[in-house]
Amino acid sequence: MTVKQILIPIDFSTTSINALKYGAVMAQKFGAKLQIMHAYHVTASGDTALFVNEAMIENHQLLAEGKLKELAADIPELKTVSYTLSVKFGLTSSCILERLNIKDIDLVIMGSKGETDLVSKLFGSTTNDIINNANCPVIAIPKEVKAVNWDNVVMAIDNTDMAIEGPKSWVSYLHEIFGSKFHVVHVNDQPDQKNYEELFKPSLQQIFGNIAYRFHTITSNSVERGLIDYMKGLDANVLMIYPRKRHILIDLFTHKVTKHLCEQMHQPVFAYREG
Numbered sequence: 001m002t003v004k005q006i007l008i009p010i011d012f013s014t015t016s017i018n019a020l021k022y023g024a025v026m027a028q029k030f031g032a033k034l035q036i037m038h039a040y041h042v043t044a045s046g047d048t049a050l051f052v053n054e055a056m057i058e059n060h061q062l063l064a065e066g067k068l069k070e071l072a073a074d075i076p077e078l079k080t081v082s083y084t085l086s087v088k089f090g091l092t093s094s095c096i097l098e099r100l101n102i103k104d105i106d107l108v109i110m111g112s113k114g115e116t117d118l119v120s121k122l123f124g125s126t127t128n129d130i131i132n133n134a135n136c137p138v139i140a141i142p143k144e145v146k147a148v149n150w151d152n153v154v155m156a157i158d159n160t161d162m163a164i165e166g167p168k169s170w171v172s173y174l175h176e177i178f179g180s181k182f183h184v185v186h187v188n189d190q191p192d193q194k195n196y197e198e199l200f201k202p203s204l205q206q207i208f209g210n211i212a213y214r215f216h217t218i219t220s221n222s223v224e225r226g227l228i229d230y231m232k233g234l235d236a237n238v239l240m241i242y243p244r245k246r247h248i249l250i251d252l253f254t255h256k257v258t259k260h261l262c263e264q265m266h267q268p269v270f271a272y273r274e275g
Contacts, residue, residue, distance in 0.1 A: 001170070002173075003030040003106045004032050004106055005033055005106050006023055006026065006030070006107045006108070006109055007034075007099060007107070008023045008034055008036050008037070008109050009108070009110045009130075010038045010068065011092065014143060015112070015142075015143040017071065017075075018111065018146070019109055019110050019111040019141040020036065020071075020078075021077045022109060022141050022145065022146075022268075023109035023141075024075065024077035024078050024081050025077055026139075026148060027082075027083075028077075028080060029148070029177055032106070032107075033083060034078075034081055034082070034083035035083070036068070036083055037085075037096070038064055038067075038087050039089075039090055040060055040064050041089065041090060041091055057089055061087055064087045065087050068085050072085060092126045096134075097134070100135055100136065101135075103135065107138075107139065108134055108137070108138040108139070109138075109139045109141060110127055110130065111127065111140070111141055111142075112127055112141055112262040125259070131271040137170070137271065138270075138271050139270050139271075140269045142267070144266055145266070145267065150177075150178035150237055150238055151178070151237055152181050152236040152238075153180045153182050153183070153237065153270075154184075154230070154238070155167070155182060155183070155184050155185070155240040155241075156185050156227055156241050157186055157242065158186060158187065162242060163272070164206050167240075167242055168209070171207055172209070182208065182211065182212075183215075183234060183236065184215045185217075186216070187217075187220055196217045197215040197217070227261065228266075231265070231266075237267055237268075238267055238268045238270055239265060240271075241261070241270070
């Protein structure tokens with residue numbers, strides 16, 4: 001597999017700009033092109049509440065296009081990357097998913113949450129919505145992550161009925177590009193006598209092939225807390241989570257848990273959905 005097109009949604013927050021810089025470096029590594037997109041909607045108030053018209057939308061469009069061009073010109077990481085800019089009228093999630101329906105995007109990279117509680121609720125919810133509905137992988141980037149580092153990658157799993165081909169392709173690709181080392185983690189809410197490494201072994205052998213990995217079982221009554229603590233202890237760089245083949249997030253990663261991981265994790269969260 002190869003990554004040829006990366007979509008990066010921008011809301012002009014520091015978090016999303018940081019994700020853009022991260023995405024530009026990833027594009028350099030992959031030899032990919034960037035599709036940088038800003039979505040907006042016009043919110044009227046007071047006496048203008050009933051008079052959102054074409055002229056207002058056109059004015060917002062022109063202002064947003066100018067702001068996006070200025071932003072791109074000011075980011076050094078974009079100097080050596082091929083990219084296109086686009087501005088869309090509509091709700092952010094809808095515009096992103098509509099763009100993904102063209103099915104020429106291989107990867108989405110976006111900020112994990114906003115800088116304030118209100119922005120976090122809006123953009124953070126958008127990120128979670130895209131993770132749960134995109135037809136391609138999504139990487140959510142926290143604002144504190146500056147360097148692109150995929151040396152130690154944690155793959156969290158909880159079910160033997162897991163997707164094979166998607167993870168297999170990405171594991172091989174990341175190992176080739178970054179030389180990544182992989183740690184497979186199963187979170188159990190109670191200690192028991194099961195040998196989870198043996199239970200997962202048939203699926204993991206198909207995914208990793210000749211690529212080495214280490215398997216770990218951790219016990220925690222909170223999936224988020226268990227994974228966050230494990231990532232800290234390992235000094236891991238990226239958390240990977242995967243859905244089942246039938247397009248429903250695996251039991252471990254409900255929408256709520258995925259959202260909490262994106263909000264609380266200090267490392268990028270890579271979420272893969274079968275296309």
